[in-house]
Amino acid sequence: MTIPRAGADTLLAADVGRPASATRLQRTLRERLLSHPLAVVGAVILLALALLVLATPLIGMGLGIDSDTQDLFARMQPPSAAHWLGTDELGRDLLLRLLEGGRVSLGIGLVIALAAAVIGTLVGLTAGYVGGRTDTVLMRLTDGIIALPRLPLLIVLAALDVTKLGLPDQWAHAPMLAFWRIAVIITLVGWTTVARLVRGATLSLREREFVRAANALGAGSARIMFVHILPNLAGSIVVATTLSVGGIILLESVLSFLGLGIQPPMASWGNMLTNAQEMIWSAPMLAVWPGLLIFVTVISCNFLGDGLQDALDPRA
């Protein structure tokens, strides 16, 4: 019987050997990721965008205006020294609007991806580890949400009158409501990918020796799930979350474009395109920049996620 030996080895490795193996893993990960030029490019672009977007208030101070400053005498100006990318239909600085919109779009992408990852992980771990009827119910729910036509239902959810849900009036008209509403409804449909992935991996990990060993040592379900199983899933969860950010930013932008997401005067790349469609005859560049930034951000997320997937997938 080799099973007890293997179990003890795994336990030892888990307690003593982790630091060494972790650095080794990190090194191979870095090497594999670096061999993926597109993933590196994606990571660099995302980092640069994040820094730029965080520095927006500083840039605004440097120019002496902010993203909401209107100048109706200087509408739809071409690029100039004062306005590097020109101005929009209300005479606001386009570059500052774009950066401000980026802060909202990137922020919402991150918030939703993290929330969806947490919910998906909890659901997947519970379904996979507890099994039985719990598993059936949770997975039916997951499959049901995956099976629905996503955009039409999101439109309905985004158009709901929140006061009818009993939300007080001053909340319903708070400027941040649109931000959190969009975050909540996209999270509601976004957790399913991670949940299925985590459940599948949990099902196979559950039968492994180190889990049985932990069980034999008297660890409770919660401890086994979060201390023993979850760390083994970290890689796949990170990949799935990275890959989901792009899709989330696309969903947010389309809802904002349709007038149901982020509400003006708060800028988002999606709602900057709402009016731009009507002005493609007079100011076509207004429609080019926000979309280009969405495109670059989403493709960078996808490149990075794809690279991470290859780096973490032992078969690749």
Added chain:
Amino acid sequence: MTRFILQRLAETLIVLLVMSFVIYGLIGLMPGDPIDLMLTADPKLTAADVARLKALQGLDQPLIHRYLLWLSAALQGDFGYSRLQSLPVWQVLTPRLWNTILLMGISQLIALAIAIPAGVRAAARPGSLADNMINLTAFAGMSVPLFWLGILLIMLFSVYLRILPASGTATVGVHSLADRAVYLIMPVLSLTLVTVGSQLRYVRSAMTEVLRQDFIRTAAAKGVSRRRLLYGHALRNAMIPFVTILALDFGTLFSGALIVEQIFAYLGMGKTIFDAIMGNDFNLAMVGLLLSTAVVLLSNLAADLAYAWLDPRITYR
């Protein structure tokens, strides 16, 4: 197999029933209600009138009661009138459903005609220049915001080149196939471009998976020609997961169609649903949403059945 089909069909119907209740509830939570609309039309209505009208229309009843009334009427084929069009809901939806089927069908066929040969080619020579180019195209298609792509196409073809109409379904008063075709070019082009992106990746990964297997090596060793190896042996097997994903992806295609219809003012289901939600056209929104849910659920059912039918190794009790 018959039992499996019946069981899945029953499940689908139950999900659809549950969804009809959920959608009914959500529509009830939309801003305004029919009496509000009458109130804006006639400011002289008093609070007592409003209460009386609500009782008359049954709007003071509990949600479940109203839902059951709606359901019993719907089951008898009465889906009510569209507020904006002043027509029975079915008469509004039927022609638009055909418009959407046309848009989605043509886009999907063109997407397949590109994605299958290109995906096979990419999988056949992984790491080659062709593979890398195809991979980049796929990423671009997956990452481009569809509504922005539509705006760019309008800029190119309608603003600069002035060769295509910027929006619409057909020229008013003209009933010819050529006229319809002209209006379909840009919607189909944009929907095809984003669809090809994800489907290229599906074909490529399904093919890569199959090409790793032993029977492929055996066939190659036996001296089967490269073409026959790829298309005869490998693609046939790769189609099993691909067809399944295709059917599961139907909801994405429908969501794409909604965006495209909105950008190009193309009168299809998606635009109808959107306009109905925005315009407080409750009956139309309800039926439109339910119909699209039903279609998407049925395509999921089709995915399950196709999987069982295409792969003889799978048996269902």
